[in-house]
Amino acid sequence: MITGYSPFRVAILAFFGIAGLASLFFIASYQSSQDDDRARFGSRVVIWGTLDSAAVNRYLDEIKRTDRSFEVVTYRQLDSDTFDAELIEALAERRGPDLLLLDAERLVKHRTRLAPFSYESYTVRYIKDTYVDGAEVFALSTGLYALPFAVDPLVMFWNRDLFASNGFAVPPSTWETTVNETVPVLTERTSTRQIRRSAIAFGEYSNVNHAKKILLMLSLQSGSDMVRESGGRYSVNINTSATQGGNPLETSLDFFTRFSNSNSEVYSWNNNLPTDRNAFSAGDLALYFAPGSEAVRIQERNPNLNFDIEFAPQGASATLRRTQGNFYGFAVVRFSNNLQGSFGVAGALSSPVNAPVLARQLDMAPVHRWALTDSSHNRFQQVLNQSALYSYSWLDPDPFRSDSIFRTMVEDITSGRSRTSPAASDATARLQNLLR
Numbered sequence: 001m002i003t004g005y006s007p008f009r010v011a012i013l014a015f016f017g018i019a020g021l022a023s024l025f026f027i028a029s030y031q032s033s034q035d036d037d038r039a040r041f042g043s044r045v046v047i048w049g050t051l052d053s054a055a056v057n058r059y060l061d062e063i064k065r066t067d068r069s070f071e072v073v074t075y076r077q078l079d080s081d082t083f084d085a086e087l088i089e090a091l092a093e094r095r096g097p098d099l100l101l102l103d104a105e106r107l108v109k110h111r112t113r114l115a116p117f118s119y120e121s122y123t124v125r126y127i128k129d130t131y132v133d134g135a136e137v138f139a140l141s142t143g144l145y146a147l148p149f150a151v152d153p154l155v156m157f158w159n160r161d162l163f164a165s166n167g168f169a170v171p172p173s174t175w176e177t178t179v180n181e182t183v184p185v186l187t188e189r190t191s192t193r194q195i196r197r198s199a200i201a202f203g204e205y206s207n208v209n210h211a212k213k214i215l216l217m218l219s220l221q222s223g224s225d226m227v228r229e230s231g232g233r234y235s236v237n238i239n240t241s242a243t244q245g246g247n248p249l250e251t252s253l254d255f256f257t258r259f260s261n262s263n264s265e266v267y268s269w270n271n272n273l274p275t276d277r278n279a280f281s282a283g284d285l286a287l288y289f290a291p292g293s294e295a296v297r298i299q300e301r302n303p304n305l306n307f308d309i310e311f312a313p314q315g316a317s318a319t320l321r322r323t324q325g326n327f328y329g330f331a332v333v334r335f336s337n338n339l340q341g342s343f344g345v346a347g348a349l350s351s352p353v354n355a356p357v358l359a360r361q362l363d364m365a366p367v368h369r370w371a372l373t374d375s376s377h378n379r380f381q382q383v384l385n386q387s388a389l390y391s392y393s394w395l396d397p398d399p400f401r402s403d404s405i406f407r408t409m410v411e412d413i414t415s416g417r418s419r420t421s422p423a424a425s426d427a428t429a430r431l432q433n434l435l436r
Contacts, residue, residue, distance in 0.1 A: 012170050042341035046076065048087065049101025051328065053077035055361040063354065073345055084109060084400075098336040099346055102138045105329040105396040108227075108234065109436070116143025116341070120172050124242040130352070134392040135367045138329050140229050146329025147346050149355035150238035150364040152322040153387035154213050156313065157280060157288040157298070162197075164175060171287070174316045175255070178287075179266055182257075185285040187268040198268045199286045201276035203260025205410040208269075209277050211256075212406045214289050217324040218252035220392055222316060227395040227435075233358070234395060234435040239428045250424040257413050257420070260431045271414075281305065282405040291326060291362040309383050323389025327367065365391075365427075397434035405430045 012023065020300035031138045048054070064070045076097070078086055084106070090096040091113060122144050127136060135148035158171040164183050169414070172178040181202075186199035205211045220226070224242030236305035239249040242399055258264050260271075273279060281302045295309050312323040330346035332339065348354065356366035360381065365388035366372065372385045396402050409427040 013392065017188055018205060021389040040341075041072050041344050043072060044170075045099060045341050045345045046097045047073065047099040047330075047340060047345075048076050048078055048097035050078055050080040050083050050103065051101050051362055055191075056358065058353075059358045059361055062235055063349075064239040064358070070345075071347075072341075075105050094335075096210045096333060096335060098338055099335055100146075100331045100333060102331040103195065103399075104146075104329070104393040105399050107138065107140075107145055107331075108395050109398055110331075111140070111145060113335065114139070114145050115332045115339060115343075116145045116345075117147065117249045117332075123294060123297065124315065130369065130389050131367045132369060132372070132391070134325055134388075134390075136328075137327055137393045137395065138331075141231055146331035147350035148327055148329040148357035149350045150312075150328045150362060150390050151367050151391050152291040152293045152326040152328075152362075152364045153391040154217050154312055155292045155309045155383055155387055156211065156311065157290060157295070157307055159280070159283060159286050159324075159348055160308055161283070162286045173311070174299075175313050178313055182286070183266045183268055187266075189267070193262055193267065195270065197284055197286075198273065198279065199270045199290065200259060201273075201279065201285055202256050202270045203258065204271045204414060206271055207273060207275045207406045210290050212403055213291075213324045215252055215256055215371055215406060216394060216409075217289075217312060217322070218255060219248045220322040220324060221318065222246070222248035222251045223249035224252075224262055226392075227397070227431075229395060234397070236397075236428055236432040236435065238394075238431065239424060246423075247424065250420055251430065253409065253424050254420045255415065260414055262435060280307075285395070288342055291381060292365070292387065295380045296363050305386045309380055311387055313381060321375050321390040323387055323391050325393055327389065327393045328364075329389075345403055401434055402431060405434075 024108045053075060056077070060073060060075060087096065087110070100110070105424045123138070127139055127144065131148050132151070134151060138144055138146040138148055149341045156171060163169075163171060163186070168182070172182045183199040186197070187195065188197040191194055201208050202214065208214070219238055223244035225237035225240055225242055227236050227238065230433060239247050241248050259266050260269050261267055262270070276285060276288055277290065281283035281298055283305060289312065291310060298305065298307065314321055329348050330345055332342045334341045349358070352370065356371040357367060359366040363380070365381070365384040367388065372388055405427050413420060
């Protein structure tokens with residue numbers, strides 16, 4: 001005979017039934033929550049840049065492990081020489097990226113293709129309190145065109161063995177010491193003034209890897225106003241100084257080219273020598289000026305080279321330190337089909353928590369002020385961090401065309417076609433024409 005359920009069994013069944021329904025509801029809600037998190041930035045956000053894809057993707061992978069919303073974010077590295085052309089073509093064909101890992105020197109060239117962050121969201125006070133001064137290169141009259149995250153300062157590489165063998169315990173900290181002590185002792189020339197070993201690779205353009213950056217650094221140290229922007233218009237002031245007077249570009253050019261003048265007491269470089277990077281890596285150059293991120297590559301290139309990096313020298317009477325720096329930021333492409341997601345990703349990746357991680361993986365310095373107090377035991381990082389505080393970039397009218405202008409300026413002098421003053425004036429006028 002079949003009997004009915006007792007009240008107790010009915011209660012038990014009812015309890016488990018309700019619990020089961022609650023579990024299903026919780027699972028559904030949890031799954032929905034996960035889906036919402038993954039959809040926080042939309043269906044996809046594509047980033048393009050010229051920085052190392054291995055380092056950037058390693059950084060993204062670390063974030064994705066704890067935040068699934070970043071699964072929609074991808075990065076593609078492009079060659080620096082073809083980046084501009086590929087970007088312009090891709091945008092014309094509606095297949096461009098959503099975000100750029102933008103070098104500040106490309107800002108002017110691509111400004112009209114970018115959607116700026118408003119000063120309501122990122123106030124001037126916030127920018128000054130958060131970032132080193134040089135990062136303000138992205139802050140133009142109509143908004144903040146990229147959220148800064150890293151800077152690659154121009155520093156001085158020095159061969160410890162060459163210095164020690166010639167009685168020097170430390171590298172020069174001023175240009176006066178460089179000219180009066182370092183160059184005369186560490187440059188070796190034959191009786192016919194052929195260079196056997198060089199102290200410093202200044203004076204030429206074709207075999208000095210970062211000649212334009214060096215000239216910009218020297219101009220900054222001479223007080224140059226570089227390039228100013230107001231209301232969307234640009235003025236080239238690289239040849240003027242609001243504080244020191246004179247012509248900073250002319251002064252810098254005259255100093256730079258002295259080292260390739262065979263009649264000069266500081267003659268230490270010419271265009272028959274290998275590139276300065278190769279000469280330094282081979283141990284034949286005492287001082288090499290380059291972005292700090294190159295330190296790791298030079299170490300890998302010649303593990304036996306006993307070298308270090310140091311702050312770029314300044315003038316003996318200088319009261320303000322200056323060096324050139326490549327600043328990088330996350331910039332939103334205004335033609336993106338996912339503007340909201342792109343702004344969100346840019347803000348998250350450039351946050352004070354995330355950005356310094358990427359900067360260090362790229363062997364650069366972070367631009368967030370608090371991150372520069374990190375007492376890293378990495379000997380290179382300490383110099384980069386301190387150099388970041390006084391690194392500055394400029395509003396380059398066009399990186400490749402301005403490079404040609406600087407090359408012509410230097411080679412007109414070294415070939416004897418022109419003197420310093422007219423060469424500097426012609427370069428300034430040509431730079432201004434690029435902005436019209």
